[in-house]
Every structure is written in structure tokens, then in C-alpha cells.
Amino acid sequence: MATVGRALLIVAFAVALYGVGASLYGAFAGGRAWVDSGRRAVYALAGVLTIAFAIMEIAFLRSDFSFDVVATHSSTTTPTFYKATAAWSSQEGSLLLWVWLLSVWSSLALLVTRRRVREVAPVATAVLLTFASFFLMLTIFFAQPFTTLAAVPQEGTGLNPLLRHPAMMFHPPMLYSGYTLFSIPFAFAIGALITRRLNAEWIVSTRRFALAAWLCLGVGIVLGARWSYTELGWGGYWAWDPVENASLLPWLTGTAFIHSIMIQERRGMLKVWNASLVLATGTLAILGTFLVRSGILDSIHAFGASTLGVPFLILIGAMVLGSVGLVVWRRADLTSEHRLDSLLSREAVFLFQNVILVGLAFVVWWGTFFPLISEAVTGTRASVGPPWFDKYIVPLAFVLVALSGIGPLVPWRRLTWASVRRGFVLPALAALVTVLALLAVPGAWMEPKAAAFTGVVAFVLASVGQELWRGMRARQASARESAPVALAGVVRRNRRRYGGYVVHAGFAVLLLGVAVSSSFQHARDISLRPGQSARVDGFDITYVRATARAASEKISLGAVLDISKHGRHVATLRTTRGFYPSQDISQGIVGRFFGGESESEVGLRAGLGRDIWTVINPNLAPLTPIIEQGNRTFRRAMVGIMTGPAAKRQQAVAQLYALRDAAVTAVARRFVTSPWPADFRFIVSPLATWIWLGAIITFLGGLLALWPAPAAARRRVSAGYAARVARELARTTQ
Amino acid sequence: MDPSRKRRIRLVVALTAALLAASALIYTSFSAGSDEKTAGQLLDGAVAGKTYTLAGTVKDGSVRRADGVLWFSVRDPHRPVAVRVRYTGIVPDPFRAGRGVMVKVQRGAGDLFVGEKDTMVTKCPSKFQVAPPRPGSGGPASLT
């Protein structure tokens, strides 16, 4: 079936190239039939790539080690759940996933818009298929997912143990969905610029895809952060790692875009800004993909130096030059229809928010690429770390969150003093009360920035709560409904508005969790024997007993810890460190079971008040002498078997391996029977869980904003306003 | 004042503010950045009291842990030299001999460099370039 997979990639490449030609020919000379054929090429591409992707998935699930990518990223002992995700743990598989998702989302976008944006869509189709052609070219010539092995191994290398986490099942597909969905407004923007159809229609048609992209990319980013917090043994969730930053960049500019397009929809303003933003977002999405694949920046995530850097650079260069050229070429068609009425208006708040978001993106971009920039400027590669990022990100984030509370209170077009009195008093009071209440919390004002930020968050939450309350009351006044029904009704009829407000509230909660957990965190590294205790932030942590488990997949050495406070039991934590067998036989018959990859299982007690987090790092040095003795003993036995009678060799080898398994288990058990001090890291983080809760609220708000209203309800509402305006029209024309 | 003139003034003020902010950011990045050096470059020219980012591969057989301190050596990719590092703090899960590592260090005595706490980053193991296991190598990894 590998042959089928390879052939299907070539078929897909041909279809993509045909689709580019047909769409462009149809748009400028050939007419509707060729345009439709080009669009259908996208549907066909999705179908072909679905089959190809399924072939790869089936190979992983069946542990078909004739596939090179399966042999090097999976094993028979990998759980089925992770066999499925192993498909995109490799360079080759992840590229195939990317182009498959691109084809699926592009098909959806073109299906939904097939009777609209008729001049723009063919050019957009050509752009999307150009992206698909590029990625298919990579999978055919540079990183082939269907390469087979001449000699098929009995066992695979296995999935990197760090990737054996539920978040890793969804993190890459969500990230890539975000990147590929952002390609859609990018492509339509290119189409609009080329065909000079730069008014409302193309924006309205692709707005939902931009929002879906924002949502998927955001979920992917949060899943990555959650994986880092619960899987990696450092206790953090964000390290300003280059690949983390690369996914954040398009999310920041995408956030700016989904706000500023509202201004263009309403007032025909910011056309140059919006065109530049969406083109930048699409380019940054490809840049993010490039950073992970090229190895150009050192990152724990990077796939390592590869040959893909040059093709990606060429594509990104073309996108940047093409985007700038198009915007400059069409600047006459991008003039605003109106001007800003007032600096005190929702339009102005959105504009200011956009500037902050672009500023954040610039800071992140500069810090991420600084090693390359410094090398180009000074000849020496230098890097900046988290303190540099925090110096600029923190104040900008502060302002951003404040604006997310101010925006909902400010009407479109102009704000009056009466509006300020009606809208701002309650949220401002909530902020003040919160800040004063914190004076009563011991130690709260030792971190004044975090305390002040809490006040800003209170402002945001009060502002959103006030808007929901007033909306509910307004509906009750007209529809005579109960409070819950009225609230549901007003939200259902104004999903975009209230979905956005919920996003603001969730984001404020998320950043509050970040601010407080990082400002008031207590961390301690300590070495403990069973029975010994340590104190961290008022909690007494006792190392109760050591644990050891030897299974076919890994050896786990761990600890059971008792957490108590003021003599009262709070929690029992279990943490382990897993050691996977290595394929390197030079480490010895016994030694290789302790010499492969290792990963931590975090002990975590999460709560609304605080998280208690721990990892163990058992030092294997005390086992070294016994492991080396085992290596020598079993090597001598193996030599003896190999030089002995051939007839009994197979049986003898099988017996030897059984003895070896028992020996390895016994060696691991020594951690329990004769325990030695193990190193622990303990972290107590207040409000850390609010990060994840805030993220959930944010994305629920995004879903609400994205969800379309039923068509009948839309027509009813629209018809009502149409009738009113029609009456006005009739009066003015009489 | 003429509205278009007012708009032009606002634009100029905004652009100037943005330019000043960007300049401050760029300036501080060059002063706050720590140079990435190989082991050989550190041995040749590292001065005490300055922080460098050491990048290289962990030397086989050099890793030792004692009393919460990690000792290891980092090889130079181009020369047959290595520096010894004394490090405390978070050790990333993928850390092991033969892997790429980056850590902030300051010069100690001789060829010893003291790692800054919690600054170590390791390269993700490049499994994507590892040769597949030979059939029948090492026996079945089966433990009951």
C-alpha cells in the first residue's frame, strides 16, 4: 500500500497544478466551466489526500514496519491511541497532515462560497492550490511519508515518550488547522486585491474562517502549554521558545484582524490595514511551519536541521514580496470610505487594540529571530531570554486586557460623557473594591503589578457582566420573558457581540492565572529519602515510599508523597520517571533498558486556590555497578550460547532473555528495596488552574461567536429592518 | 484646525511614538542578549563575570549527579576540546550524553563553567534522522 500512497501523492500534485491553471484560466479567459473545474480540483484533492492519509494511519495502527516512518516513530508496544498520533510526530507525516487539512478546509470554504465572491474565488482557489502544490512537492521530493525499508525490522523505535500525552493527540492537528484556515482569508485577500473587488463581500464571506482559524490555533497553543505543564519536568507552561512564539505570531495578528474587519464591514475604513494584516497573518502561519521544520533556530520542538529550509524561505520570500507589491499596486482601491468620527469611539478602541496586538507581535518576532538578526548585524549569534520578553510583553498585555474591558462599554461612532457615567461607574468600582480588598490579603501587594492587574481583570469581568445583565433586562422589557430565557434570547440573537464579550472575560481570567501563578509561585529543589519531609509554601511534603514498575514499554521509578498542611492531609501525589529501552546494543544487554529516552510523569494536585506540582528525578548512578555486572554476566552467557551446540541455541537464547527480563526487573526493584535519595522539584502555584479555566471560557466564547444563527431567524430579523428602511425610502422618494 | 491636518498630525505623532518604542526594544535586545558560544570559543576568550550561552553536545561518559548538582562536559562541534559545566536547576527530560544542549554559563576556575540556574535547553532528539533498528537487534524488549 506504500506504492499506492506514493502514487496518490503524485496524483494529488497533478490535480493541484491542474486546479491552479484551470482556476486562473477560467477567471481571466475561459469562463465559468473552467472556474468550476478548478474548484472541483480542490474537492478531488481533499478526496485523494484523505485516502493517502488513511493509508499512513492504517500502517501505524497495524505497526507495519515496512513503512520507514512507522519503524522510526512507533512500536508494537506503543498504545493504540498514541500509534494514531505517531503519524504526525514525524516530519513527513506532519507535512502530509498539513496539506490534507489545507485541502479539507479549502474545500469547505469554496463549497460555502460557491455562489458568492464569483470574481475573487477563482484567484483564491489558485492561491490555495499553490500552497497545496508546494507542500505536496515537499512530500514527494524532500520528505516522503511512504518510503519503505528493504529489510523490515521486527520492532520499531517507538514514539518519543515526551509525546505520549493526550494533549499531543490534538495539539498538531489544531495548530495546523489554524494555520491552514488562516490561508483561506489570505487567499481571498489576494484574490480581492488582484480582481479589485475590495469592498465588503470578500470579508463577510471569509470572516468565519478567520475566526475558526483563530479558535483552532488558540486551542492548539493552549494544548501545547498544558502538555508542557503536565508532561515536561520543569513545571512551566511557556518558555518563549522559538516554536511556541512562531504559533503565537499569527494568533496575535489574527486577533487584530478579526476585530479590525468589523470596522471595515461597518464603515469601509482600514482597508490597507486589514489587507496588510491578513496577508501578514497568512505569511506568519507559513513562517511558523517553517521554523519547526528548518532547524534554523534552536528549540526543544524543532525537528532538527533539515533540507526543507530553502524551499520554505523561497515561499515566504515570495509571499512577503507579493503581499507588499499587491497592497502598493492597489492602494488607490484601498482608500477608506469614511474617517474616524471620534477618538472616543469603539472604532478608536479597536484601532488602539490593533496597535497593541501588532506591537506584541513585533516584540515576539524580534525576540524570536534575534539570534539570526544579531548574527547578520554583529557576526555573533546572541539570544534573548524570558526576562527580555517579559519586560515588553507584560505592560502591553496589561493595556490589552484593559482595552478588552473598555471596548464593550464604548458605543460605535462616539462616546459621550453620559455614556461614560452610565457604563464605566460599576466596572471601575469593581476594580477599586478588588484592589482595596487585596490590601487585606497578606503579601498580595508584595507584587504590585500582579495586584494592579487583578484590579484590571475585575474591571473586565464587571464590564462583561454588566453588558450581559443589561442585554437581558432590555430583552425582558420587550419580550416579557424570565431572566434565563431573556439572557439566552439576547445572546442567541447577538452571538457575535456576546461571544466576543465572553472571549474577553475568558482571556482576562487566563492572564490573571498567568500573572498570579508566576508572581507568587514557590519552587523548591530538594533531595529526599523515604520518610523525609520538606516544607514548601506552608505545605508539608513527606516522601512516603518509593515505587518501581517494569513493563514491556518502560521501567518506571517513582515516589508516593503525602501533602499536608497544619497536620491536615491535603493530597497524595504520585510521580514517576519512565525509562524507555534504547536500541543501542553498545549500552549492554541490561543497560539498554535504562539508557533510552526518559520522561516524567508529573504529580499534580490542581485546585481553584493553588496547584501543587512535583516531579522526581531518581539518580541512576547507584544502579550503575550492578547494571555493568549484569551486562558482563549476560554477555558471557550469550557468547557461550553462540559458541555452543546450534540445535539448542534458540531455546537457550529464549531462556536467557527470560532471565534477563527478571534481572532487569530485580535491578529496578532495588529502588524500592534499598532506596537512595531522589531529587524532587516542588512547585506551589496560586491560581494556576485559572489559566486553563480561562482558556476554556475563551474558546467557548469563540465558538459562540462562530456559531451561525438559524437561517429563518436571520431572514426574519433582516426583513424587519429592511421594512423599516423601505418605508423611509418610500417617504424620501415621494 | 482642518480635519485632514489634524489626522496627519495624529499619524505623525503615532508613528514617532512607535519608532521610539521599537528603537528602545532593538537597543535593549542588543545589550540584553547573551552571545552563543562553543566550548572552544569560551576557553579562548570567556571573561569572568560575563554570561554566555554555551551551545554544544554533551560529551559521552561525562554526566554525573551528586547532591542535587549536575556535572557534565560540552564538546566543541569543530575542535577536540570540551568545557566542564556545573549546573543546578531544571534539567529538561531529553537531556543525555550525545545530545545538543544550550545553557547560560559564567566562567569559573580553569575550564570549569558554572551554569545559571534553570537556563538549560536541550534540542529535541532528532529521531527523524535516526536509522531504523536492524531486524533482530537486541532481542525482544519484553518484560513481564
Added chain:
Amino acid sequence: MIELLVVFAVVLAVVAVVGAPLRRGAQGLDPDAAARAELADLEAAKEAKYQEIRDAELDMRTGKLSDEDHRVLDGELRAEAIALLKRLDAVRARVGADAAPVAPPPAVG
């Protein structure tokens, strides 16, 4: 052999799907394309204007706008909507009664 058949079947399916519009016959460029596109733009702008009118009313009912401010703003918005409707009528007259209908724009809200 079976692999060859699978690939051949996929290629046939692709050709059938992609070639279907071409088999119906080439239609050439739509002479009304520009007018239709302008109509679609105006329809989208009209829906956005109705949404603005709704939003202004909700802002008034939730206290962000006083009755007086809302009256002024609502008047402005309705005048802009009327201007859009007049432009729509003009373009529709240009496109003519024979033209196929333009698909309604997606909901703005």
C-alpha cells in the same frame, strides 16, 4: 496488481469530478460579472448596515446611548441605508431582469 487498480480507480474518479463542468460545455466569461460583483458588494454592505442599525438599537436599550444620541445615530444610519438601497436599485436596473439572482450574503451578526 490490486494497487494499480486502486490508483487507476482514483484517477478515473478525479477525472470524472474535475471534468464534469467542462463536459457541460464552455460558457465563456460572464458579461454581467462586474455588475453582479458590485451587486453582491452592495448587498453585503446593506446587510452590514442593517446590523449597525440593530446594534445601535441594542446599545440604546443597554444604556450605552442616550435616547437623543440614538435618535441622531439611527437617522444617520438609515440615511446611509437608503443611499445603499438606491445604489442597489440602480445596479439591478443595469443588470436587468434576465440575469440570474445573486446569492444572498452570509449573515453579518
